[in-house]
Amino acid sequence: MRSIFVVALAFAGHALAQINVPGAVPVNKVEPLQHRLAYAGTTGMTVSWNTYEKIEQPTVYYGTDSWDLSSYATGESVTFQTSWTWSNHVKITGLKSNTKYYYMVSHTNCYNCSELPAYTFTTAREAGDLTPYTTAVVIDLGVMGEDGLSTTSAGAMSAEDSTTIQSLARFIDGYDFVWHPGDIAYADYWLKEQIQKYLKPVAVEEGYEVYNRLLNKYYDQMQPVTATRPYMVGPGNHEANCDNGGTTDKEKNITYTVELCMEGQTNFTAYRDHFRMPSTESGGVDNFWYSWDHGMVHYVQIDTETDLGHGYIAPDEPGGTGKENSGPFGLLNQQTDWLEKDLASVDRTKTPWVIVSAHRPYYAAQQGANICTSCRDVFEPILLKHNVDLVLFGHIHFYERNAPIANGVADPNELNNPSAPWYILNGAGGHYDGIDTYDEPLPDYVRFIQDTTYGWSKLTFHNCTHMTHEFIVSGNGTVLDSATLYKNHTCAMKPSNYTATNSTAPITDENGSSILKTSSTLLFVVVATVLMLSL
8 A cells, every 4th residue: 555655645736736946945845856866786776865954764665667666765864064955865775687667755745845756767787788778978067047057158058059958858768877077066166157247246255055056056957867867976176165276356356265165065075965876886985986887888987186196196185286175085095996906807798898987187189287197197007907998088178089099199090999098078068167278289199179069978889899979969969979989899799780980080181281070970170160060
């Protein structure tokens, strides 16, 4: 009887239910908001959500039949100083792999709450499952609308274009999960936006309220995606504290530092509170470094913000270039020791593909502090040693597809069974500041680059030897760039037939100028403006 009652709650009062407005404080403080999922091994799933009051025993009701949610699991309700909300985390274990489950959380459709139906999640595919699938990757994505990226913000977008969040929601049936390796929400931009007269001014001492507003609005905006797709995250510099390590008001000749931030808005506190990544299952640390398997792929999230070890001060650590004064979170050299062990333990017959993501790049068409040379010194030898296939970066806000690279040199095999990792940078998710500009001349390893369009990455694993990366234009859903990588992996099963594409070929025009070609879209570009006109 309990299962029937629970499901009945999910659909009761639909005609009278109100709709929650992103960023709005609900009337009923236990109303569940900001639902999000994270893999917890192949047979587990962590369900998280936020409420404006503490729940004594957060509970998730679930089952493979929408009319029978008789199974349940309980968890914890946590918060931090200055937070508006409580984060509720429930880990469900003992599930079947690659199976669809229906779920509801405590107080769904509580009195005077918004309409919240039963949601679904699908557990991870078992390692060794060579069934083709697709995943989405987005980096450097912030609040959309009046508090963030809009038609009037610093990085103004067209009123006719969809935002990246809308694009991810639109194409949600086309991917298994979302991977977001850093710079989430950009709540630490509140002071910058206020100084630039984009946000309504408040006293600096009350800025923590604006910080909270931006955080909660972003998580509310992501709800249509994160309630039904695992949202795997990694640390970026904008998660560290309340003002991105320092903000200057030139008009008043005042420079604010991390000392401005109130307790609870430093040291990645909000990030650590809000998410629960599978670090326990993979031997990692918190939401900073961890790994998981999904079908034919082993995914690894590493941390370029703190814990580089080996005598280096990481960018966000005390004394680091980022001035974030955060971390470290592990023991000396713990992250690289873990990475060595994790990659060495991968069974490449079951998970032939190994994909690593980090926030800060060390290969990119830009110079200066945005290039993390210490990250390259620490991580690149390990990634080369263990034959990592693809490395994904963000942090710099444009899109750049490079050749496979080893020690700064493009692999001569290009995408035809290279021995070096393939490097792709996509920091074009979109936030208040907009897009960055790349530097010229371009490094020799660049194969495609654009700095005019917001978008996200789509990874498709066709079989154990072929995978495709596509850049999806958020505004209209078109594919701006596509390339397919072939690797001669040893497969546990014979892969299905797939024809490789000659995805990129550098050529020159009649004047000898460098042109980049993508065969999938037949776009010939000399500069980004020409590229945009070809859409």
